[in-house]
Amino acid sequence: MTVGDSLDFSHLFSDETKARKSSPLKSCIHLFQDPNIVFLGGGLPMSKYFPWDNLQVESPLPPFANGIGESPSGDAKDTCHVQVRKNEVTKAGDSKDIPLSRSLQYGHSKGQPEFLSFVREHTQLVHGMKYADWDILATTGNTGSWESTLRIFCNKGDTILAEQYTFSSSIYAAEAQGVNVFPVPLDDHGLIPERLESILDNWNPETRKPKLLYTIPTGQNPTGSSLSDDRKVEIYRIAQKHDLLILEDEPYYFLQMDAYQKDPSQRKATEFASHDEFVKSLAKSFISLDTEGRVIRMDSFSKVLGPGTRLGWIVASAKILKAYLQLHEMTIQNPSGFSQSIVAGTLNRWGQGGFLDWLIGMRREYNEKRDVAIDALYEYIPESPAFHINPPIAGMFFTLNIDASSHPEFATKYQSKPELVEQAIYEKVVASGVLVVPGAWFKALGDTQPPQPTSSKQELDPNGVIFRGTYAAVPLDKLREGIKRFGLALKEEFQL
Amino acid sequence: MTVGDSLDFSHLFSDETKARKSSPLKSCIHLFQDPNIVFLGGGLPMSKYFPWDNLQVESPLPPFANGIGESPSGDAKDTCHVQVRKNEVTKAGDSKDIPLSRSLQYGHSKGQPEFLSFVREHTQLVHGMKYADWDILATTGNTGSWESTLRIFCNKGDTILAEQYTFSSSIYAAEAQGVNVFPVPLDDHGLIPERLESILDNWNPETRKPKLLYTIPTGQNPTGSSLSDDRKVEIYRIAQKHDLLILEDEPYYFLQMDAYQKDPSQRKATEFASHDEFVKSLAKSFISLDTEGRVIRMDSFSKVLGPGTRLGWIVASAKILKAYLQLHEMTIQNPSGFSQSIVAGTLNRWGQGGFLDWLIGMRREYNEKRDVAIDALYEYIPESPAFHINPPIAGMFFTLNIDASSHPEFATKYQSKPELVEQAIYEKVVASGVLVVPGAWFKALGDTQPPQPTSSKQELDPNGVIFRGTYAAVPLDKLREGIKRFGLALKEEFQL
Incomplete structure (x- = not known):
């Protein structure tokens, strides 16, 4: 084709x-390599004054039989030795x-x-x-x-x-x-x-x-x-x-x-x-x-x-x-x-x-992390139509969708404003010893002036708020513990 | 005080x-280090998945007795071994x-x-x-x-x-x-x-x-x-x-x-x-x-x-x-x-x-490079009031100031326009196998609208053009050779 x-x-x-x-x-910098030109054109320091040579680093060796989290032992059987010299070497x-x-x-x-x-x-x-x-x-x-x-x-x-x-x-x-x-x-x-x-x-x-x-x-x-x-x-x-x-x-x-x-x-x-x-x-x-x-x-x-x-x-x-x-x-x-x-x-x-x-x-690693996170969400987030879990098939993040209007004090303490419920939940979860972050931090709000005819019809769920968590940053036991704290905080907040 | x-x-x-x-x-990223908080807040990959460990590099060792251009031999007497591990080590x-x-x-x-x-x-x-x-x-x-x-x-x-x-x-x-x-x-x-x-x-x-x-x-x-x-x-x-x-x-x-x-x-x-x-x-x-x-x-x-x-x-x-x-x-x-x-x-x-x-x-290195460059300029640039050398006391660059009106064809071929002389010199020097660069590339020209009362009085020397060369980029023999070519090009161009 x-x-x-x-x-x-x-x-x-x-x-x-x-x-x-x-x-x-x-x-004109390409003239630096031209053998017919003496290059007095640009402030390129000579590489003999770069103080480093013989850079080495170790990584695991494909196919990573023991998993990608395994440290290389230094042995040839599981270690890829990277060595970069200052000057070109032609060694195979x-x-x-x-x-x-x-x-x-x-x-x-x-x-x-x-x-x-x-x-x-x-x-x-x-x-x-x-x-x-x-x-x-x-x-x-x-x-x-x-x-x-x-x-x-x-x-x-x-x-x-x-x-x-x-x-x-x-x-x-x-x-x-x-x-x-x-x-x-x-x-x-x-x-x-x-x-x-x-x-x-x-x-x-x-x-x-x-x-x-x-x-x-x-x-x-x-x-x-x-x-x-x-x-x-x-x-x-x-x-x-x-x-x-x-x-x-x-x-x-x-x-x-x-x-x-x-x-x-x-x-x-x-x-x-x-x-x-x-x-x-x-x-x-x-x-x-x-x-x-x-x-x-x-x-x-x-x-x-x-x-x-x-x-x-x-x-x-x-x-x-x-x-x-x-x-x-x-x-x-x-x-x-x-x-x-x-x-x-x-x-x-x-x-x-x-x-x-x-x-x-x-x-493989993230698949497991995701499973542990979603298992914990199903275990610890109170069963209620107020909460919706959408198990991710990619990435580092899970989101809990919350119907703010299900909060028992939605119309009273929070004046039917979902953003106030969201803020209250955020404060509650942080006080409970876990950091998940509110959707408000991620909201594109920019209508135009004059506004678009479509913009008022956009909200799929006007009382919906979301919280984002990640299963990337901590080991599995802490991940479960964090989601447990999140669930307990929600249980208290929603009086379930 | x-x-x-x-x-x-x-x-x-x-x-x-x-x-x-x-x-x-x-x-909230500082909460990542807080022992009381389970951090599910941000997409930080765990460092166990960073594939590198045991980064090493060699540099010369102070006080650089053999000069800063000397490659380290790898021996402890002249080589500084830098080794950075993946995880903190407490070794002194x-x-x-x-x-x-x-x-x-x-x-x-x-x-x-x-x-x-x-x-x-x-x-x-x-x-x-x-x-x-x-x-x-x-x-x-x-x-x-x-x-x-x-x-x-x-x-x-x-x-x-x-x-x-x-x-x-x-x-x-x-x-x-x-x-x-x-x-x-x-x-x-x-x-x-x-x-x-x-x-x-x-x-x-x-x-x-x-x-x-x-x-x-x-x-x-x-x-x-x-x-x-x-x-x-x-x-x-x-x-x-x-x-x-x-x-x-x-x-x-x-x-x-x-x-x-x-x-x-x-x-x-x-x-x-x-x-x-x-x-x-x-x-x-x-x-x-x-x-x-x-x-x-x-x-x-x-x-x-x-x-x-x-x-x-x-x-x-x-x-x-x-x-x-x-x-x-x-x-x-x-x-x-x-x-x-x-x-x-x-x-x-x-x-x-x-x-x-x-x-x-x-x-020390640049002092020598500068001396070689300026010596060569005095040797090869034709002696003439058309050319002014200002030996630098710092940096990588020397400049030759040229009075464009001294060019024999200034008023004829170049219509009394210094920028045309400058361009002609540039083409001549590159054709002679050396790259030095014209001042036109470096000229701040931005007057305001309406113009400033001072701007018309700014030019110290309205027929002055400059060429910038560097002594940084090449070894001393090539540096001399380049300046020689520059001088010969000027000699020809100015019919000296």
Whole structure:
């Protein structure tokens, strides 16, 4: 199959992006490697003055027979020894390393080639890209990538769309820039395409139309819901119809699990016969559907290797990534050279299959954590129509939906205001020794001025409040204890 | 002496900063360490799933007897072994390490304590801070810190002040944001205080007054000039008079040198009898004069350890750094954990004195590079009033000032336009196999609308053009060869 190039979406760029000039210094830095030119052009310190050499680190060795939580013993049988020298060495097996003399130097704003090529191959393997000029840009993780996205596409006064509950930092980053975050309702299966379409079909032409949909499709933060593959196809069609870009923020993508079985005897952890089978089991991504370069995907190692790597990547069309690169040249320059040398050194030793083994191991761990959390919720949350549990099939979060109007003092003490019930519950649970966080922290509230005709009809459940918990952060015994405390607090609060 | 707290400069914040809310998730992350709380609050992966342990790296050992360019042999006599474990170890001497379980986790947006405490002590030692509530924030280097500074203080349409020639990326970052960069003339001794004062005294009240002076005081980029201590005192006074913040961008601060002696027999490299003597030899910084928290200092390891560490810091008042921290929480989160573990692991083993030894060694290297460059300039640049050499006393750059009107075809082929002469020279030198870069790339041109009464009187030398070269990037033999080619190109071009 011959695939075409992406469309041009530069009409959606912000004024800032349109005004941004590349530094001419960046345009001549490649002459540093030109043997015919004496490079007196830029302030590049000589690598002989970088004080580090012989960087080494140990990781477990694929296929991670003892699980991904096992520390390497140092023995060759279970330990992957990563060693990165300052200068290039040609010894077999080291050829995919990024020498410190290069990773610690200026230059590769796109990311180091050895890192990019691994991620590129991984992306093709998992998403099977459907247009020709897609590319990869190294980032310092999705928080920064999102801020960059806002700068690249949005002007002050613009409106973007997002799930009704979404990651609070993403909302606040937009709001600080004067960008309005307009909520799209979601349910247990994620964002509701019909609602999205109705919002856009009926958009008030007096207000600027949204250019961008921000979505966390897999293990959504905070609701824990995952967008079904069918809905993604629908949403992509709506995006085409309304000239909308889709920004998929996918830090939890590889934390996909089996469907939760309430009865433990029915549980049977999926074993994958091959890497291929594992890849086929994964949810379809928006980028895998994309034939036009309309989707921008933000990926990160924060949830699968470690947040402090501050290393991630964006998948998008080369045309769009050029704007990110120009911005990066004035912000991060590039992710840490140590991070790139260590992560690429590790992944290139593990290989694509080894990385998939790691991700399969990660899936297994989170599957168990999820089961323990949901078991505990069913055990400790009082049985009542006031409480709804939606067992997640991906991610780090579970959510308890609470009908605030079921509170015995809803109409009296709380003046029929669900947000006051929510706040009271929050204070109660923290006083009970557990931290779960209220939905209010995640609410996109940004209606436009004048308001949209759809916005008053949005609330699926006007008295619904949610609490987000995570099964990621603590060991299983503490997880159970925390949910027990949560349940007891609710029991007291609701006088059950 | 009792010192007071900084003044409040929040009236100078941008609309964006005033609108920025901190994520409530960040406000509760400290509960992760609270033994009485089960933390189900945030998506922190457990550190047992971070695949790395036993990170090791070698550096030379202070006092760097064989110079800072010497590779460590691996022997204890000349090699500093840095070893960072995943989990805290209590073994003596390792206590100042940042364990990977922490540096690779979410949490410390300000920077890791072991890194900050080293930098804090270094800052006090070098700058002798003069107000009480100063603080340090870890950054990914000065490029990003400058972008953040613009976001924090400037609205679209604002004007800032900068040296007439300044780092092009800094200009372009401002311009993309719709911030105007107004030039202040500089000479061989840096920014001219009288000109700065006259610009501000006569500022057209119809245009928004500048809030910020952006300056590279030491080894200025691109001119190589260094601002004298006396001028700094004057500029600080003017800043107080006009409610101006001073942003000192100081990546080259520790590349200070002896004054250039044309006669090699007169050269005597300064030997410092003590660390204290070295510190006393350094130029006064703006931050060392600051009693009010009016100065923001951007420091970086890019030029003294390696650009790819992507690790630097800002020194400013706690009140101002709070705004940077809130922005960082939505952009970089924090510098790479690997970078922080490795850099802090190295510096805490070297100690403050060891780091000063490194910087003294760096000074020695650059002193020699500068001498070779300036010797070659005097040797190869044709002797003519058309050319002016200003031997730098700091930094990585030398500049050749050229009187374009001396070009034999100035009035004919180049229509008396210096910029056309400049472009012709640039093309000539690149064709001759050397890259030096034209001043046009560094020119702050941003007059206001309506224009300032001072702006037409600014040009010190309307036919002057400059070329910037660096002695940093190549070995000494290539450096001489490059300057030779530069000289020959000029000789031909000017028919000398």
